[in-house]
Amino acid sequence: MxxxxxxxxxxxxxxxxxxxxxxxxxxxxxxxxxxxxxxxxxxxxxxxxxxxxxxxxxxxxxxxxxxxxxxxxxxxxxxxxxxxxxxxxxxRGEHGRLRVGIHALIPGSFLATLLERYRERHPGIEVEIAEGTARDSVMRLRANRLDLTFVAGAPEFPDCHARRIWSERLLVAMPARHPLGDQAGVTWADLAGETFIVRHGGTGPQVHHRIVMRLVGTSPDLSILRFDVERGTLLSMVAQGYGVTIVGEAASPMHAPGVTFLSILDEPEPLAFSAIWSPHNRSPALRSLLDLAGQMSRSGRSA
Structure with missing residues (x-):
C-alpha cells in the first residue's frame, strides 16, 4: 500500500x-x-x-x-x-453563475437593459433567469435557488435585504375601440365601472392590490378577473374586449394590436420595483449587478 x-x-x-x-x-x-x-x-x-x-x-x-x-x-x-x-x-466577480428572478423581461425596459449591460460587462458570469410571482421568487430565494429577485413594489422581509431600484408610471391598457380610447388620459373615477383583468403571475398580484386600493371605496361593484396567462396573452384579451388592465409604462412599446395605452392622470405613485436578496449571499457577481443597477438608477435610466 x-x-x-x-x-x-x-x-x-x-x-x-x-x-x-x-x-x-x-x-x-x-x-x-x-x-x-x-x-x-x-x-x-x-x-x-x-x-x-x-x-x-x-x-x-x-x-x-x-x-x-x-x-x-x-x-x-x-x-x-x-x-x-x-x-x-x-x-473578483469575473466568473461564475448568477440566478435572477424576474416578473417579466420586456425589450427596452430598465430590467432588460440592466441584464444586457451586465452580461456585456461580465461575460464570464452565466446569468440564469427564472420568471414567476414575487411570492414564488422570494421562496426560491430563501431556498437558495435564486441569488436575487426583482419584484414589483417595495416589500420588507425580516430575513432579506431589499432595495428600490427603479419605478414606472402606471398606464391603463384598454381596447382601441373603447369610448375613452381617444382621450389624452383617464382618471381612476373614469375606470370605476370597468371590468379589470389581471394575471395570476408576474406583477398581477401587485396590480390587483393597486386597483383595489384605488377603487374599492368608490366602486361597490368592482370587478377584477384573474387569469393564468402571460403578459402578451393578457393584452390580446384586452384587445378582444375581456376588460381593461393596468401596466407599467415599460409595457406600452409592446406590439399589442388593438390596444390603447393611456396615462392615469390622478395616480399619485409610480409602480416601484425592488431587488431582494439574502444578507448571507456574499457573491461578488451579485454585488456587481446591484452596483450596476444603482448606477443606472441614479443616472435616471428607467426605460
Whole structure:
C-alpha cells in the first residue's frame, strides 16, 4: 500500500521528464538540479510500486504504466490549474453563475437593459433567469435557488435585504375601440365601472392590490378577473374586449394590436420595483449587478 500524499513538485518534475525524456533537460527547464529531479522521480516510483521510466544512455523512455500515469496526472494538473485560476475569477466577480428572478423581461425596459449591460460587462458570469410571482421568487430565494429577485413594489422581509431600484408610471391598457380610447388620459373615477383583468403571475398580484386600493371605496361593484396567462396573452384579451388592465409604462412599446395605452392622470405613485436578496449571499457577481443597477438608477435610466 502506497501513501497518497505525493508532493505536487514530484508530479510536476515527473511530467517534465516525460516531456523531455531526459533528466538533465527536464531539470534545466524547471531550473532545479538534475539530482533533485532524479531523486523525486525515483521516490515516486518506489511510492507507487511501479516503474514509470526505462533508463538508457541517451535518456529515458516511458513504460506502459508510465504513459497511463502521465496521462492521468496531466489531466489532473490541468484541472487544478483551472480551479486555481477560476477561483480567483469567481472571487473578483469575473466568473461564475448568477440566478435572477424576474416578473417579466420586456425589450427596452430598465430590467432588460440592466441584464444586457451586465452580461456585456461580465461575460464570464452565466446569468440564469427564472420568471414567476414575487411570492414564488422570494421562496426560491430563501431556498437558495435564486441569488436575487426583482419584484414589483417595495416589500420588507425580516430575513432579506431589499432595495428600490427603479419605478414606472402606471398606464391603463384598454381596447382601441373603447369610448375613452381617444382621450389624452383617464382618471381612476373614469375606470370605476370597468371590468379589470389581471394575471395570476408576474406583477398581477401587485396590480390587483393597486386597483383595489384605488377603487374599492368608490366602486361597490368592482370587478377584477384573474387569469393564468402571460403578459402578451393578457393584452390580446384586452384587445378582444375581456376588460381593461393596468401596466407599467415599460409595457406600452409592446406590439399589442388593438390596444390603447393611456396615462392615469390622478395616480399619485409610480409602480416601484425592488431587488431582494439574502444578507448571507456574499457573491461578488451579485454585488456587481446591484452596483450596476444603482448606477443606472441614479443616472435616471428607467426605460
Amino acid at each position: 502506497f501513501s497518497c500524499r505525493i508532493p505536487l513538485a514530484s508530479l510536476i518534475q515527473t511530467l517534465a521528464v516525460a516531456e523531455y525524456l531526459n533528466f538533465r533537460h527536464a531539470a534545466n527547464a524547471l531550473g532545479v538540479a538534475q539530482s533533485s529531479v532524479s531523486a523525486r522521480v525515483k521516490a515516486l516510483e518506489e511510492n507507487l510500486g511501479v516503474l514509470l521510466f526505462e533508463r538508457h544512455a541517451r535518456g529515458v523512455r516511458l513504460t506502459e504504466a508510465g504513459r497511463h500515469f502521465v496521462e492521468r496526472v496531466t489531466a489532473g494538473i490541468d484541472q487544478l490549474d483551472h480551479a486555481v485560476r477560476t477561483a480567483g475569477m469567481v472571487a
